[in-house]
Amino acid sequence: MAKKGGAAAAGGGGDSKKAQGQARKAEAAANKAAAEQAKLAAVEDEEWEKGAKKGSAKKENNEAKKAEAARKKAERDAALAEEEKSTPGRSAPKNAKSAVKKTKGIDAAFGQLDSGSGSGGNLGALNATGIEDAIDALGLTESSTNVAEIDKHPERRKAKAYKVWRQNNVEREKELQREGFAYKRREDKLYAEFCASPDNPMNQVAAKYNTTRSEMAAMHAEEKRKVEERLGGKK
Structure with missing residues (x-):
């Protein structure tokens, strides 16, 4: 009887070890x-x-x-x-009265061109077509040598001129946008186009700050001669 009980006890111990081993495996897996x-x-x-x-x-x-x-x-x-x-007072007149006055001045210039009067007395042969030529012709009919119109400081007007140019070229900016130009490239290109345009004061007739009155008068006479040649050569 004692042997049988011992065998049973031994069997129970084996089952316990097996269960412990399985528990350790499950824990390791977890x-x-x-x-x-x-x-x-x-x-x-x-x-x-x-x-x-x-x-x-x-x-x-x-x-x-x-x-x-x-x-x-x-x-x-x-x-x-x-x-x-x-630079106060440099901005161009914007009201209708000033525009009418300018138009009358151009009409008067053409009248002098037709009659052959004006500086030099030989302006009857000039041909003025378009608003730009009309303005040039108006300048030629002035009896005095106006040296005040030669700007000694065009750089002071450049920023304002650029702002006006941008306002007048909105469609150009939109065109560059449609072509895929990024903001910085678009800004650089527009500024470069302005710098090369006649609207840039730096491209207009200018004198050094220390230019004498006689030198400015000579510059004015030279510009006047160029306009006379250009208008006189048009048919």
């Missing part, structure tokens, strides 16, 4: 699964953080571009304000 899950979660967190940083960097870049554009606009406005402050 720990491994938990570790894999934690690793996957860490990778997902890292990817999310990268995406968040990328979005934040893009937003900061856009804000920086807007700030730069605002800064440049403020600089242009400040330069324009300073120019208007330092």
